Amino acid sequence: xxxxxxxxxxxxxxxxxxxxxxxxxxxxxxxxxxxxxxxxxxxxxxxxxxxxxxxxxxxxxxxxxxxxxxxxxxxxxxxxxxxxxxxxxxxxxxxxxxxxxxxxxxxxxxxxxxxxxxxxxxxxxxxxxxxxxxxxxxxxxxxxxxxxxxxxxxxxxxxxxxxxxxxxxxxxxxxxxxxxxxxxxxxxxxxxxxxxxxxxxxxxxxxxxxxxxxxxxxxxxxxxxxxxxxxxxxxxxxxxxxxxxxxx
Numbered sequence: 001x002x003x004x005x006x007x008x009x010x011x012x013x014x015x016x017x018x019x020x021x022x023x024x025x026x027x028x029x030x031x032x033x034x035x036x037x038x039x040x041x042x043x044x045x046x047x048x049x050x051x052x053x054x055x056x057x058x059x060x061x062x063x064x065x066x067x068x069x070x071x072x073x074x075x076x077x078x079x080x081x082x083x084x085x086x087x088x089x090x091x092x093x094x095x096x097x098x099x100x101x102x103x104x105x106x107x108x109x110x111x112x113x114x115x116x117x118x119x120x121x122x123x124x125x126x127x128x129x130x131x132x133x134x135x136x137x138x139x140x141x142x143x144x145x146x147x148x149x150x151x152x153x154x155x156x157x158x159x160x161x162x163x164x165x166x167x168x169x170x171x172x173x174x175x176x177x178x179x180x181x182x183x184x185x186x187x188x189x190x191x192x193x194x195x196x197x198x199x200x201x202x203x204x205x206x207x208x209x210x211x212x213x214x215x216x217x218x219x220x221x222x223x224x225x226x227x228x229x230x231x232x233x234x235x236x237x238x239x240x241x242x243x244x245x246x247x248x
Contacts (some may be wrong), residue, residue: 075155076248077112078102080162081171085125088197089226097195097225098162100232104239105160105193109248113152116163116177119145134166144173150156153184158248162193164225165202179209186214193221195228218246 082096091098099115106113124130137144153159163174178185190212192204201222209217221242227235 027157030242053232059171076109076158077114077151077153077156078105078109078160078162078237079114079116080160081116081164081174082162082195083123083130083164084125085130087225087229088127090229095163095229097228098164098193100228101193101195101221101223101239102162103126103233104236105162105243107225108240108243111160112156114148114151114174114211117147118173119147131167134171137172138167138169142172143176143179146176150177150181153181153188156188158189158191159185160191160193161208162195163204165194165196168199168202170204170207175211178208182212185212188215189218190215191218191220193223195223195225197225 005166014120080098080102082098082102084094084096086092087097102113102115105111123133136142163171166172190208192201192202192208194204195204199222201220205217205220219242221239223235223238
């Protein structure tokens with residue numbers, strides 16, 4: 001009888017020990033499962049943060065043009081009037097002095113070019129006759145018409161404007177351009193340049209400022225026509241230095 005009670009007691013202890021071990025195993029398994037889930041939740045959180053960052057970065061990128069390229073914040077145009085034929089101290093030329101400077105400016109800045117061409121090109125190719133016509137236009141305060149369609153000026157922030165000096169002033173055809181586009185040019189940076197044989201800039205800057213009220217006229221450049229034909233390396237260096245001084 002005593003032996004049976006002892007055996008029963010041992011059986012109860014064995015069962016209790018087995019149940020205790022099973023409970024501990026279950027608790028440890030639960031703890032392990034919870035720990036392995038934590039990295040997944042953290043990774044998911046980081047992925048969301050990364051997506052938000054990507055969205056923000058994409059929102060802050062410059063708007064794209066229709067061709068997919070980034071929009072430019074600044075555009076530059078070079079407008080010029082130039083003549084070939086017989087030139088003072090130079091002889092007969094087939095590449096205008098002002099055109100040479102205009103092309104150098106465009107090369108250095110990536111600017112677009114627009115040449116002012118007379119609608120009725122009545123200008124003589126000989127120097128003496130040309131000066132007579134230029135003086136007559138100035139005395140009459142003429143406004144000769146120019147040919148072609150001016151580029152959409154609203155897309156440009158800076159416009160370089162150049163011409164030869166005719167009787168100490170802009171050629172009258174340039175005033176046609178100024179007056180017809182004064183409203184669009186107002187508020188822009190305008191940069192004058194001249195070609196000459198001793199007249200320098202001839203007040204191009206002040207006259208441009210008066211012709212286009214509300215514009216910002218920057219420091220101009222004057223280049224001798226003879227140098228444009230015979231010292232182009234020197235002229236290009238002058239153009240580069242001038243542009244650098246204007247932060248172009």
